[in-house]
Amino acid sequence: MKIKSRASTVRLATVLFLSAVVAATALAKPQWQMTKLKNGLQVIVIENHAVPLVTVEIATKNGSYTEPPEFNGLSHLYEHMIFKSNERSKAEGYLDHLSELGIVRNAETKEEVVNYYATSVKPSLRGTMTYMRDNIRYPLFDKTELEQEREIVLDEFSRNEANPFSHLKRAVDLKLWYKYFSRKNVIGQRDVISTATPEKMRTIQHKFYVPNNSALIVSGDVTAAEVFKLADELYGDWPAAEDPFIKNPLVKHPPLERDQTVIVNQDVNAATIMIGYHGPSTDTDAPATYAADVFSFILNQPDSKFARALIDTGITTVAGINYYTQRNVGPITITAQTTPGKLKAAIAAIDAEVAKFDAPDYITDEQLESAKTLIDVNEIFSREKPSEYAHTVSFWWASSGLDYYATYVENVRKVTRADIKRYVDKYIKGKLRVVGAMLSEADQKRIGLADQDLLIRKEAKAND
Amino acid sequence: MTNQRVGSRQYAVGSEQMANSRQAVDGKWQKTAYCLLLTAYCLLFFNSAGLAQAVDSTTDFTTPNGLKAVHKRVQGNEVVAIRIYFKGGVRNITAKNAGIEALMWEAAQHGTKNFSKSQINRELAKMGTLIGSAAGYDYTFVAMQCVRQHFDRSWQILADIVLNPLFDEPEVALERERIVNALRQEADDPDSYVTTLSDRLLYAGHPYVNRPTGTVESLSSLKAADLKAYHAAHLTASRLLLVVVGNVTLDDVKRKAEASFGKLPQGDYKPEPPAGFTRANTPEFEISERQVPTNYVRGVFAAPSIGDKDYAALMVAMNILNSQFLEEVRYKRNLSYAPSADLLAQGANTGVIYVTTPKPNEAIKIMFEEIARIQQNVIRDKPLADIINGFLTTYYLKLETNSAQASRLGEYELLGGGWRKALAWLEEVQKVTPDDIQRVANTYLKNFHFAVIGEASKFDRSLFLQGKGGS
Numbered sequence: 001m002k003i004k005s006r007a008s009t010v011r012l013a014t015v016l017f018l019s020a021v022v023a024a025t026a027l028a029k030p031q032w033q034m035t036k037l038k039n040g041l042q043v044i045v046i047e048n049h050a051v052p053l054v055t056v057e058i059a060t061k062n063g064s065y066t067e068p069p070e071f072n073g074l075s076h077l078y079e080h081m082i083f084k085s086n087e088r089s090k091a092e093g094y095l096d097h098l099s100e101l102g103i104v105r106n107a108e109t110k111e112e113v114v115n116y117y118a119t120s121v122k123p124s125l126r127g128t129m130t131y132m133r134d135n136i137r138y139p140l141f142d143k144t145e146l147e148q149e150r151e152i153v154l155d156e157f158s159r160n161e162a163n164p165f166s167h168l169k170r171a172v173d174l175k176l177w178y179k180y181f182s183r184k185n186v187i188g189q190r191d192v193i194s195t196a197t198p199e200k201m202r203t204i205q206h207k208f209y210v211p212n213n214s215a216l217i218v219s220g221d222v223t224a225a226e227v228f229k230l231a232d233e234l235y236g237d238w239p240a241a242e243d244p245f246i247k248n249p250l251v252k253h254p255p256l257e258r259d260q261t262v263i264v265n266q267d268v269n270a271a272t273i274m275i276g277y278h279g280p281s282t283d284t285d286a287p288a289t290y291a292a293d294v295f296s297f298i299l300n301q302p303d304s305k306f307a308r309a310l311i312d313t314g315i316t317t318v319a320g321i322n323y324y325t326q327r328n329v330g331p332i333t334i335t336a337q338t339t340p341g342k343l344k345a346a347i348a349a350i351d352a353e354v355a356k357f358d359a360p361d362y363i364t365d366e367q368l369e370s371a372k373t374l375i376d377v378n379e380i381f382s383r384e385k386p387s388e389y390a391h392t393v394s395f396w397w398a399s400s401g402l403d404y405y406a407t408y409v410e411n412v413r414k415v416t417r418a419d420i421k422r423y424v425d426k427y428i429k430g431k432l433r434v435v436g437a438m439l440s441e442a443d444q445k446r447i448g449l450a451d452q453d454l455l456i457r458k459e460a461k462a463n464d
Numbered sequence: 465m466t467n468q469r470v471g472s473r474q475y476a477v478g479s480e481q482m483a484n485s486r487q488a489v490d491g492k493w494q495k496t497a498y499c500l501l502l503t504a505y506c507l508l509f510f511n512s513a514g515l516a517q518a519v520d521s522t523t524d525f526t527t528p529n530g531l532k533a534v535h536k537r538v539q540g541n542e543v544v545a546i547r548i549y550f551k552g553g554v555r556n557i558t559a560k561n562a563g564i565e566a567l568m569w570e571a572a573q574h575g576t577k578n579f580s581k582s583q584i585n586r587e588l589a590k591m592g593t594l595i596g597s598a599a600g601y602d603y604t605f606v607a608m609q610c611v612r613q614h615f616d617r618s619w620q621i622l623a624d625i626v627l628n629p630l631f632d633e634p635e636v637a638l639e640r641e642r643i644v645n646a647l648r649q650e651a652d653d654p655d656s657y658v659t660t661l662s663d664r665l666l667y668a669g670h671p672y673v674n675r676p677t678g679t680v681e682s683l684s685s686l687k688a689a690d691l692k693a694y695h696a697a698h699l700t701a702s703r704l705l706l707v708v709v710g711n712v713t714l715d716d717v718k719r720k721a722e723a724s725f726g727k728l729p730q731g732d733y734k735p736e737p738p739a740g741f742t743r744a745n746t747p748e749f750e751i752s753e754r755q756v757p758t759n760y761v762r763g764v765f766a767a768p769s770i771g772d773k774d775y776a777a778l779m780v781a782m783n784i785l786n787s788q789f790l791e792e793v794r795y796k797r798n799l800s801y802a803p804s805a806d807l808l809a810q811g812a813n814t815g816v817i818y819v820t821t822p823k824p825n826e827a828i829k830i831m832f833e834e835i836a837r838i839q840q841n842v843i844r845d846k847p848l849a850d851i852i853n854g855f856l857t858t859y860y861l862k863l864e865t866n867s868a869q870a871s872r873l874g875e876y877e878l879l880g881g882g883w884r885k886a887l888a889w890l891e892e893v894q895k896v897t898p899d900d901i902q903r904v905a906n907t908y909l910k911n912f913h914f915a916v917i918g919e920a921s922k923f924d925r926s927l928f929l930q931g932k933g934g935s
Contacts, residue, residue, distance in 0.1 A: 052860060100853055102854045119857055147798075152794055152801050155801035155802070162756045162758060162760075314641060317645040370586070374592040376592070377592025377593075384541050384543050384865045
């Protein structure tokens with residue numbers, strides 16, 4: 001099942017940047033309808049009658065941010081097990097009925113949320129909501145099935161490892177989140193996955209899969225009234241439990257103690273640069289998160305000074321910056337790609353740009369306004385596909401809260417140049433960071449790249 | 465996607481649970497009446513509610529100089545999706561200039577007669593309009609997505625990109641380097657590389673052997689003058705197709721099409737039916753030895769195109785096969801995270817079976833057993849009905865956005881016998897019979913061209929070369 005984690009490749013970084021921007025274009029006036037069941041289950045309905053489909057999604061605040069090392073990767077394995085046998089699926093006729101519903105389903109594990117979703121045609125709303133309830137509430141964690149699924153997840157793990165960019169991301173993350181790496185390592189550890197037991201699955205279930213730590217999102221050709229009624233009927237007796245984050249509060253990622261570098265050798269033809277910083281958290285510095293998104297958006301436009309200095313000059317072929325919105329320290333990542341011969345020049349050029357990030361003329365008023373307009377337009381684009389918009393809502397429900405999301409656009413509209421300068425000065429310019437580079441061993445020797453070359457700090461001078 | 469590497473297909477839960485497809489081929493299902501009624505109800509309901517509406521709101525026109533356009537009015541949202549297709553694809557190119565259309569349309573966005581590069585970038589950002597291009601085997605296209613409020617201005621920029629690109633040498637060089645750099649990295653990712661390798665086997669001796677994205681060598685020799693000459697020689701009304709989906713009127717689209725493209729020479733472009741693959745009947749196996757954490761296997765075979773009478777039946781057969789691969793390879797034997805079967809949509813079409821696995825011999829043996837199963841057994845009505853139910857969901861999932869609808873209309877207009885056939889897809893699926901599935905499985909599921917990446921010692925070549933059949 002799909003693991004979505006930030007920026008394991010440059011391409012992924014780009015995609016996720018886009019999705020972050022799209023997702024971030026929240027609702028100035030929310031067009032969803034909400035209720036909360038007595039057991040604490042948040043129910044969100046997004047009506048869209050364009051095509052006769054319904055998507056039923058259940059999101060739970062689970063994921064790598066809840067995983068100590070001995071559980072690293074088990075939120076993901078659990079996600080795989082949810083669609084295996086459950087107590088209800090053994091009943092006679094269950095699978096017959098299920099196969100008639102025409103359900104297409106999937107699930108994703110991220111750092112701060114695990115979401116499960118099933119899409120079907122309109123008349124199958126009740127059946128689909130029932131199917132999702134059965135999976136979430138009554139999993140069996142059959143030992144044989146678990147042993148089988150471990151192998152599947154390990155093949156997924158291997159596929160991830162076969163992608164060279166995953167090695168660069170992991171290397172940077174190991175240094176960026178040096179004390180609690182497991183909390184940011186969504187794919188997990190091979191040995192933890194290969195020794196997982198039904199008991200560990202039950203531990204996760206009892207701790208996190210409770211209604212007051214979950215949300216039910218239904219989007220598509222539905223009415224809020226019918227969904228609220230069905231939600232109460234099908235999910236109302238799901239017993240609430242203790243908030244899992246009371247006994248297990250989020251870890252506090254310590255700041256970097258010094259600049260870090262890492263050179264990763266893979267059998268690749270290009271050279272990739274990845275620079276990571278600790279960014280803001282929605283819980284503790286929401287204003288900076290709005291500024292971060294506007295700033296990233298401006299810089300990633302092809303007409304920005306950043307893009308012109310790096311891409312239009314030919315120093316890099318790809319360059320971008322991303323802030324990944326998280327409740328518990330969202331990373332800021334600058335990624336770029338170039339030829340090995342230009343790698344050192346590219347690092348210096350990026351550094352020179354970072355030094356100017358807070359200069360008054362680095363962004364124009366027009367760019368600032370364009371960013372805000374684009375946020376509105378992106379919101380229209382993202383709402384066009386209700387089956388995916390449900391995932392967007394579940395992401396924000398977990399990582400920021402719906403109030404944050406509901407007022408996102410209006411808060412973004414208030415972002416000023418001063419806000420952006422505050423964000424840059426607090427989180428990027430002159431701040432400790434991890435600089436990673438990936439290239440082949442032969443290219444590294446050919447260009448004579450050493451760790452010291454990644455420590456260029458023109459921006460520090462600008463900060464003096 | 466749970467198990468698909470590309471993210472373009474999904475599978476139905478019912479199929480995955482295999483109460484259906486497993487028993488389907490064993491022929492044990494008897495209680496079919498209710499399920500077939502349900503399917504019929506669903507099809508009827510959605511045909512009347514959704515499909516009929518689609519027919520009503522879609523139409524086409526041709527400008528006096530021969531530019532054909534397809535227009536679909538969608539009033540439920542504010543998004544306008546446009547595609548301007550450039551017909552021919554790799555049939556327009558040679559090994560020497562492969563990739564020229566991909567480079568041309570990317571470079572065209574770097575400045576036009578009426579809009580500088582900076583102006584294009586700034587104006588698009590201000591409006592939130594997205595413009596991009598893509599190159600395929602049968603066509604290339606420039607696509608735009610905007611909100612209705614900015615349709616007029618966005619159209620002006622799009623039209624100028626298509627009609628009046630500057631192709632300044634430094635800008636062409638920048639774009640060329642970006643694409644070349646991406647091509648150089650292709651082999652870095654085993655997933656994309658195994659695709660390249662397997663396609664190359666089947667496409668040898670066919671126009672598709674010249675890849676639409678080009679090669680490092682072909683692109684490196686292309687200069688601005690080449691793009692200008694190519695653009696001038698090929699840009700005619702008869703070579704273009706315009707598709708517009710959104711809340712804009714037919715009159716508005718007509719006016720814009722005639723005002724912008726009305727002066728283009730008509731030209732005499734006539735689509736040629738795609739040639740068959742010359743190596744279609746010769747199974748192949750090629751290994752790229754590499755130390756990778758898991759082995760990558762991709763086998764391709766010649767398949768009917770979307771306009772062919774067998775396409776719907778083979779699509780159903782591949783969907784069944786996909787479910788069987790999941791059940792037998794993934795769930796029962798734990799051999800792979802990602803086994804799949806897929807059918808593409810090309811003029812000269814291709815079917816694909818794919819798996820990543822630490823045990824490739826075991827996995828491929830099972831996959832061939834499953835292919836034999838649907839070739840030798842008749843699928844009963846109940847499982848077929850369930851599969852068609854799953855089609856309803858995936859069908860509508862593919863129509864959620866205006867951009868996706870524009871893509872589908874364009875695809876059928878160019879390759880599938882006309883855009884109206886896109887609207888009749890569910891009816892085509894509904895007509896598929898168990899006999900059809902068995903017949904197409906025997907006709908097409910053979911002569912696989914396998915490319916694999918991994919450790920040579922893990923592959924028994926003879927296992928992969930089974931499944932040879934006559935033409």
